Amino acid sequence: MRAPPKPVLGAALLIAALAWVYRPALMGELIAGRDAFRFFFPAYHFLLECLRRGELPLWNPYLRLGQPFAASLIAQAFYPPAWLCAGLLGAVRGYTLQQILHAAIAAAGAYALCRRLRCSRPASIAASAAFALSPLLTDLSGHRNAVDAAAWTGLLLWAALELVRRPSAWSAARLAAFAALAFLAGSPETNLWQAALAALAVLWSAPSRRAVAFAGIAAVWAAALCGLELLPAIELARHSVRGTSLGDPLEWSASPIQLAALFWPFADLPRGEYWGKDQWWLFTLFVSSTSALQAAFALRRSRRVLPFAAGGAAFALLALGREFPPSAWILSHPPLNAFRYPAKYLLGAAFCLAVLSAFGLDRLALLSRRRGPRPLVAAALVLAAFVLLGIGGPLLHALGARSGAAKGFPWLVGAWALAGLAVALVPGGARRPRRLRWALCALALLELAAYHGLQPGFGWVRPGRLDQPSSLAAAIPRGYGGRISLAITDAPVEDPSGASFIDRSRDALVPNRSMEEGLRALEGYGAPEPEGMDEFQLAGRRGVFDLAGVGYYLRAGPPPYPDLVRISGGPPLPSLYASATALPRAFVVHRAVRATDAEAVAAAWSDAEPARATAFLADGEPLEVSCAAAAAPSRARITSDLANDVEVEVTSCGDGYLVLSDSYFPGWRAEVDGAPAEIHRADFALRAVRMGAGTHRVSFRYRPRAFGIGGALSAAGLVALIAAAL
Numbered sequence: 001m002r003a004p005p006k007p008v009l010g011a012a013l014l015i016a017a018l019a020w021v022y023r024p025a026l027m028g029e030l031i032a033g034r035d036a037f038r039f040f041f042p043a044y045h046f047l048l049e050c051l052r053r054g055e056l057p058l059w060n061p062y063l064r065l066g067q068p069f070a071a072s073l074i075a076q077a078f079y080p081p082a083w084l085c086a087g088l089l090g091a092v093r094g095y096t097l098q099q100i101l102h103a104a105i106a107a108a109g110a111y112a113l114c115r116r117l118r119c120s121r122p123a124s125i126a127a128s129a130a131f132a133l134s135p136l137l138t139d140l141s142g143h144r145n146a147v148d149a150a151a152w153t154g155l156l157l158w159a160a161l162e163l164v165r166r167p168s169a170w171s172a173a174r175l176a177a178f179a180a181l182a183f184l185a186g187s188p189e190t191n192l193w194q195a196a197l198a199a200l201a202v203l204w205s206a207p208s209r210r211a212v213a214f215a216g217i218a219a220v221w222a223a224a225l226c227g228l229e230l231l232p233a234i235e236l237a238r239h240s241v242r243g244t245s246l247g248d249p250l251e252w253s254a255s256p257i258q259l260a261a262l263f264w265p266f267a268d269l270p271r272g273e274y275w276g277k278d279q280w281w282l283f284t285l286f287v288s289s290t291s292a293l294q295a296a297f298a299l300r301r302s303r304r305v306l307p308f309a310a311g312g313a314a315f316a317l318l319a320l321g322r323e324f325p326p327s328a329w330i331l332s333h334p335p336l337n338a339f340r341y342p343a344k345y346l347l348g349a350a351f352c353l354a355v356l357s358a359f360g361l362d363r364l365a366l367l368s369r370r371r372g373p374r375p376l377v378a379a380a381l382v383l384a385a386f387v388l389l390g391i392g393g394p395l396l397h398a399l400g401a402r403s404g405a406a407k408g409f410p411w412l413v414g415a416w417a418l419a420g421l422a423v424a425l426v427p428g429g430a431r432r433p434r435r436l437r438w439a440l441c442a443l444a445l446l447e448l449a450a451y452h453g454l455q456p457g458f459g460w461v462r463p464g465r466l467d468q469p470s471s472l473a474a475a476i477p478r479g480y481g482g483r484i485s486l487a488i489t490d491a492p493v494e495d496p497s498g499a500s501f502i503d504r505s506r507d508a509l510v511p512n513r514s515m516e517e518g519l520r521a522l523e524g525y526g527a528p529e530p531e532g533m534d535e536f537q538l539a540g541r542r543g544v545f546d547l548a549g550v551g552y553y554l555r556a557g558p559p560p561y562p563d564l565v566r567i568s569g570g571p572p573l574p575s576l577y578a579s580a581t582a583l584p585r586a587f588v589v590h591r592a593v594r595a596t597d598a599e600a601v602a603a604a605w606s607d608a609e610p611a612r613a614t615a616f617l618a619d620g621e622p623l624e625v626s627c628a629a630a631a632a633p634s635r636a637r638i639t640s641d642l643a644n645d646v647e648v649e650v651t652s653c654g655d656g657y658l659v660l661s662d663s664y665f666p667g668w669r670a671e672v673d674g675a676p677a678e679i680h681r682a683d684f685a686l687r688a689v690r691m692g693a694g695t696h697r698v699s700f701r702y703r704p705r706a707f708g709i710g711g712a713l714s715a716a717g718l719v720a721l722i723a724a725a726l
Helices: 006-021 036-052 080-116 121-132 144-151 153-165 169-184 188-204 209-225 227-237 256-260 289-296 306-323 325-331 342-367 375-398 403-425 432-454 513-517 542-547 597-605 705-725
Strands: 483-486 550-555 565-569 575-578 586-589 591-594 614-617 635-641 645-652 656-663 668-672 675-677 680-682 686-691 694-702
Touching: 006 080, 006 121, 006 432, 036 080, 036 513, 080 121, 080 144, 080 153, 080 342, 121 289, 121 342, 121 432, 144 188, 144 342, 153 169, 153 188, 153 209, 169 188, 169 209, 169 227, 169 705, 188 306, 188 342, 209 227, 209 705, 227 705, 256 306, 256 342, 289 342, 289 403, 289 432, 306 325, 306 342, 342 432, 375 403, 403 432, 542 550, 542 597, 586 635, 586 645, 597 614, 614 656, 614 680, 645 656, 656 680, 656 694, 668 686, 675 686, 686 694
Parallel strands: 483 550, 591 614
Antiparallel strands: 550 575, 565 575, 586 656, 635 645, 645 694, 656 686, 668 675, 668 694, 680 686
């Protein structure tokens, strides 16, 4: 029987490894951990909702009085794989498909890069699995944007090296396309280390002037392709907490022992307190013991190896953050101080380790090409392994190592001993290097398979009620146009039946899952956090709740105010309380005063609630009007309420201001009876429009200039990309 072609064999091995790692999906389970159910399920649901209505997902009306959606990179509003997976299987099931798709992309990219670097086929297979299927990356599935962006690293570097070899418009187009996809995935800090690594690889390849010119063209081209996200994101950064006072940029720095955990399983366990010296952004740091050993053999003088050795070392040191003073200084200054969690750079270190393991595997095979089987060496290795296993536990305890290090020590010794036995016992002859390569590749794959077999993956759940409508939301009248208040810090209510908290997260309206029920919430979870959030959305003041139109409160315990009436819920779900004091989302006032932000916040917090009758304006003309006693009271009614467009019908007994309790943000434009009107910032965070007596139709439309310019740039870049392809 004829053997299958080698490329087919390699693909079959990777597909088999992929199926083993993601076998829970084949058994009907779904990924729903970490930020998946809190952020990405609601975001993808909203994305699909907009697409079905033929509306661009520019503004999210459901969180924090409304905030930009497409400008938030993490939302992946214009990321093609997100549209594909959510469109095929829906927001919840599409999430798991998206993870598996990007594992395949990561494996294909790492394999293509290693082959481009002239690594053997078995070495490239082992390296691709070490990156794409490492526990570090698979257990990071809750951070969708970081995984998706990192998955393009191999293809990005492959395209960069291909451009150096054959500089042309088409090679520049490929590089620009992969760079744009990595950016649209929504993890800009990942893009930073990818760009640094690509620059190192290109410079070490001694590019020609023509190649440098086309690389510059590719960079500009990629920026143009990303314009519809890039320019709005820059604008959003200027009006969010991320762009002003992020806090400590060194939070969740990796400790030195956590670098060892990349190759020494469980070495950093148990970890310290949640916000202590140990990082908690990555639940599992382990990549592979076998791959780390092979990577050590790659550290020799070679133009091909040095970029990845230098990059891996730099990323590992950056990940230490506050634990390494030079890194702490770098991360505390622009542009890196705009990002959180230095531990994220361990993704770059893991990628470099995987690529180095391919070089090391081939070097091991070449070093042993003239040596046949060596039984005495094999026996010595076995004896040494048993000795180490015997003394390892007490020695580690005496040295003060963590208990997890002793647990993972037998794994480390066993993996390295098996690799040594393969080198010592693989039959000799002309085919020895090839046989040894495949043996070492098999060991790397078996180690990953064993780890994923023994350690259950993070975040897998049975679907159950995961995407079923909420019984709490059903108690709120259909078409309710006001807001609800979510207790962000409430602990989950214990379920006596043992049902998963994640599984019932939509039923419990866990932030941000109220979005899937079409309910607007005053609070919200995740980036970007708007300016002034602590003073308004999270103030916890009755005046703010009423001013924002909060008619329902969701709490795990008693109501925050005694006059609230419980209408639904109770253990294991939170309780839903109704309020009779909330203002409508749109209302008219006939008194307005100019006020500082501090004065506007004080008025919103006041128990007297003066903002019910007075607009506290940051700009605009003060007003004091008294309507005739016989005049009908002024009223406002929202007649159309879409993501990017809101229309209000107003009947006013005299001059006044229409106040809409949606957030004031650049890009919103107003018209009164078809004529442009100025939007004023009122009551610290809301919108107000001046109008005269009578009946009027007021339209609010979100048309940010940054998106218009960025969209034009993206369209031009896409047309150029198609032209280059043709």
